[in-house]
Ligand SMILES: Nc1ncnc2c1ncn2[C@@H]1O[C@H](COP(=O)(O)OP(=O)(O)OP(=O)(O)O)[C@@H](O)[C@H]1O
């Protein structure tokens with residue numbers, strides 16, 4: 001039941017390849033990358049075992065420990081992007097114990113299945129995009145030339161010719177702005193209303209509200225003809241035809257399989273629900289209660305979703321937290337046992353900053369260069385200028401709160417503030433960021449403790 005995808009399947013990637021992929025975006029943190037890549041590989045290895053043994057091998061869940069802004073979330077986000085695995089990122093602090101208003105912990109599994117559904121639906125639609133395109137074209141042609149009905153042979157040829165000339169025009173885009181009238185949208189039976197009724201989970205208020213919103217939205221809008229441009233019609237019809245080619249049962253089957261076997265749930269801020277309840281903002285909702293609710297999901301349980309029951313036994317959980325105040329050992333013992341792998345991410349140095357500024361595929365200096373290019377300004381960073389920026393970021397992190405690589409964003413913003421404001425006047429010019437430029441913009445602010453607390 002595998003679908004073709006242009007992404008290299010995570011299944012085929014060995015740990016060193018996964019690490020190499022991560023290296024493109026995350027600087028340093030080698031230990032964390034290695035641990036995660038091994039955990040991911042182990043799931044693939046498990047799938048190659050005989051089925052009776054497979055069930056006995058559980059994922060090795062991971063806790064990433066490290067100060068703020070050093071790449072914990074970034075690693076998880078990249079893992080998700082480079083793999084075909086359904087992925088959700090949730091914040092432990094968003095959950096409340098069963099019975100209290102707020103998100104119930106099971107919603108993370110529903111969200112994961114939702115992500116898988118969206119992912120698989122997209123792949124299925126893509127794999128039949130040619131068919132869809134063809135059907136859309138025929139439907140638009142039907143609408144453009146509705147009154148020609150073939151009767152005898154000669155007429156038929158004429159109709160065919162007309163249709164083909166229209167097809168050529170249509171493909172050339174010449175008819176894009178022409179208005180046509182679409183028949184009322186073909187709505188599928190069932191739909192959201194029924195999903196809401198059968199979704200027996202009262203906790204997820206947000207989800208219920210959204211569904212209600214769309215029910216009323218639908219009631220308010222009775223189906224009627226829509227007058228739209230050909231260009232717009234193409235989009236609408238594409239969506240309708242996509243819906244038709246995607247086999248819903250197969251979609252759900254594949255998504256369910258992928259969720260259960262390959263799904264990854266990233267639980268951020270896990271440290272905030274560890275430890276004693278003393279500083280909890282709401283005395284009613286105990287942190288330990290949330291941990292106890294999360295436990296069965298991590299241990300393996302069945303969760304009801306509107307697409308059916310999901311078994312969570314083999315979902316991989318990656319938790320992350322700064323653990324400044326609490327420690328992993330402050331988590332309830334059962335939960336600790338379910339997260340056997342611990343990796344520490346290190347605080348970032350000036351050398352790391354230097355690389356983070358320039359190396360990642362989406363490095364922030366590259367982003368600013370592109371932004372300035374749109375104004376006709378050639379923005380360049382001299383290596384010494386980069387070094388100076390990295391040193392300043394490190395210095396400010398040491399003097400004030402250490403916010404890791406996030407400091408680079410505030411510094412860069414301050415550095416380029418004036419340039420960003422007057423870029424339009426510099427059209428055609430080259431601006432080089434040298435150490436002198438950096439100092440002229442930042443030195444005073446860095447020196448003034450009061451000022452840099454607010455600005456950098
Ligand atoms: N090692 C790194 N290499 C490249 N970029 C990094 C690195 N660490 C952090 N960043 C960048 O800094 C920003 C913050 O990082 P991230 O969201 O991963 O922090 P975090 O470790 O999850 O922190 P928190 O504990 O506050 O959630 C991101 O934009 C990320 O791209």
Ligand SMILES: [Mg+2]
Pocket residue numbers: 072073074268
């Ligand atoms: Mg984070």
